[in-house]
Amino acid sequence: MPVFALVDCNSFYCSCEELINPKLKGRPGVVLSNNDGMAVAINRLAKELGIGLDAFHLNRSKWDSMGVWYRSSNYPLYAEMSGRVMSTLKTFSPLVELYSVDEAFLDITGVQDYEAYGRLIKQTIEQWCGIPVSVGIARTKTLAKLANHLAKKSKKNRSGVISLVDSPYMEAALKRVPVQSVWGVGYRWGERLRHNGILTAHDLAMANRNWLLKKFNVVLTRTALELGGTFCLPLNLHPPTSKSIMHSMSFGRLLTELKELRQVLSTYAAASAEKMRREELACTWVYVFLETNRFRDEPQYNPWIKLQLPHATDFTPEITEYALHGLEDIYKDDYRYNKGGVLVHGLIPAGERQTNMFDPWDREKVARINQALDGVNSIFGPGTMRLGSQGFRNSNWRTRANHLSSITAPGKGSEFQHNPRMVELGQSVPLYRSL
Ligand SMILES: [Mg+2]
Incomplete structure (x- = not known):
C-alpha cells in the first residue's frame, strides 16, 4: 500500500508578500484580484477577524482602521516562489x-x-x-x-x-x-x-x-x-497539456483608440505564445475578442474573430501578426472597450508539426529566435525583450495594481512585477538553486 x-502552503499569496516584506508578519493581511477589485487571498489573522473575499473599495477604510495590510496580486512573485517550493519538494x-x-x-x-x-x-x-x-x-x-x-x-x-x-x-x-x-x-x-x-x-x-x-x-x-482506506487515485505525474491558452483582462481604463488596443492585444498574443513554448505546443487557430462594459449604460459591442493559421506555430511575431489582423477586422471606433483577449487554440505538440514547402519562415531560424527571446526574458523578467507593437511597460491601459509589493526603495515603484529575479537579491530568501 x-x-x-x-x-x-499556508495562505500562499499572503505568505509570499510577508516573505518579501517582513513588516507585514503578525498582522492580518489581504491580497487583491486584478484591478484591485476583490480580496482573493486572506491570511489566518484576517480570517479570524471575519474578513472574507470582499470587495476592496467597499472595505478599504474598515480594513485601514483594523490595521489590515493589502497588496495587489503579484503573480510573477508567486510563480517564482511556487517553483522554489516544488523543486525543494522534489528532493524528498x-x-x-x-x-x-x-x-x-x-x-x-x-x-x-x-x-x-x-x-x-x-x-x-x-x-x-x-x-x-x-x-x-x-x-x-x-x-x-x-x-x-x-x-x-x-x-x-x-x-x-x-x-x-x-x-x-x-x-x-x-x-x-x-x-x-x-x-x-x-x-x-x-x-x-x-x-x-x-x-x-x-x-x-x-x-x-x-x-x-x-x-x-x-x-x-x-x-x-x-x-475508507482503499487506494483508488494514483499520482498524476503527467498533467494534461492545455487544449487552449487564453490571455485576457479588464483594462485599467476604457479604451477607444486602435493604437492602444494594438498594444494590449500584442502583449496578450506574446504572453500566449510564450506559454505555448513553455508547454512545447504550437497553435493552429488564433481567436481575438473585444468587450465593452455591459454594466454601463452606453452602446455595447462584443465582437470576436477566429483565424485559421496556414502552419502550426509558436512564434511570437507570427501569432501577433494574425491577432492584429483580427483586431483590425473587428474594431469599430465608436465604442469604449473594457476588455479584450487573445486565445490560441488547436494546440498540437510542437515537435509533431508538419513541414510545409510553402512556409515563408525558416523554422530553424525561428527556433533560435524563440530560444533567445525566452532566454533573455527568463533571466531579466517577462517583457524585457518584446515586439515594438507591445508598447511601453508603463502604458496606462495596464491593469490597475496600485498596492503592489516592492522590495526596492520606497517611491521606486513596482520593479518586482517585471523582474522576478529581484527577489534573489532579498537577504531573507535563501536560494535553493545555489545550494
Ligand atoms: Mg494553500
Whole structure:
C-alpha cells in the first residue's frame, strides 16, 4: 500500500508578500484580484477577524482602521516562489504531483517514520523557501487531503504535520471533518449528502457503495472508498497539456483608440505564445475578442474573430501578426472597450508539426529566435525583450495594481512585477538553486 504526503502552503499569496516584506508578519493581511477589485487571498489573522473575499473599495477604510495590510496580486512573485517550493519538494521524493500553484502530493512509501519525515519536509521548505506549509500524510490521496485539513485547523497539534498512517485516531479524525470539506465533494454534493443524513467524512466512508453509485456517481463512490482506506487515485505525474491558452483582462481604463488596443492585444498574443513554448505546443487557430462594459449604460459591442493559421506555430511575431489582423477586422471606433483577449487554440505538440514547402519562415531560424527571446526574458523578467507593437511597460491601459509589493526603495515603484529575479537579491530568501 502506498503512502502519500500532501504538502500545502499556508495562505500562499499572503505568505509570499510577508516573505518579501517582513513588516507585514503578525498582522492580518489581504491580497487583491486584478484591478484591485476583490480580496482573493486572506491570511489566518484576517480570517479570524471575519474578513472574507470582499470587495476592496467597499472595505478599504474598515480594513485601514483594523490595521489590515493589502497588496495587489503579484503573480510573477508567486510563480517564482511556487517553483522554489516544488523543486525543494522534489528532493524528498522522485514522485511528485504538482497539484496546484501551492500544493503537491508526494509518494513517500517506505519511509520509516512518516510523521518525522513530514516534519523534515515542513522544516526544510520553511528554511529554504521561507514559506510556511502544512503536511498531511495517509495511505490515500483523499485521506492525505483530510489529514492536511486537520493539520491546518488543529488547535491541539500545532506542529502543522498530521499522519493518519495506521493511526488509532483515524475514526475520530474522520468524524471531525464535515462532509462538504472532503476533497472532491464540494458544496452541491455536500448539501445532497447532508440531506440524506451523511454529515461527516466518517459517514461518507461508511455509506453503502451501491447506494452512492446509484444516487450519485462513480467519482463520489471512489472518494468514499478512499476515505475508507482503499487506494483508488494514483499520482498524476503527467498533467494534461492545455487544449487552449487564453490571455485576457479588464483594462485599467476604457479604451477607444486602435493604437492602444494594438498594444494590449500584442502583449496578450506574446504572453500566449510564450506559454505555448513553455508547454512545447504550437497553435493552429488564433481567436481575438473585444468587450465593452455591459454594466454601463452606453452602446455595447462584443465582437470576436477566429483565424485559421496556414502552419502550426509558436512564434511570437507570427501569432501577433494574425491577432492584429483580427483586431483590425473587428474594431469599430465608436465604442469604449473594457476588455479584450487573445486565445490560441488547436494546440498540437510542437515537435509533431508538419513541414510545409510553402512556409515563408525558416523554422530553424525561428527556433533560435524563440530560444533567445525566452532566454533573455527568463533571466531579466517577462517583457524585457518584446515586439515594438507591445508598447511601453508603463502604458496606462495596464491593469490597475496600485498596492503592489516592492522590495526596492520606497517611491521606486513596482520593479518586482517585471523582474522576478529581484527577489534573489532579498537577504531573507535563501536560494535553493545555489545550494
Ligand atoms: Mg494553500
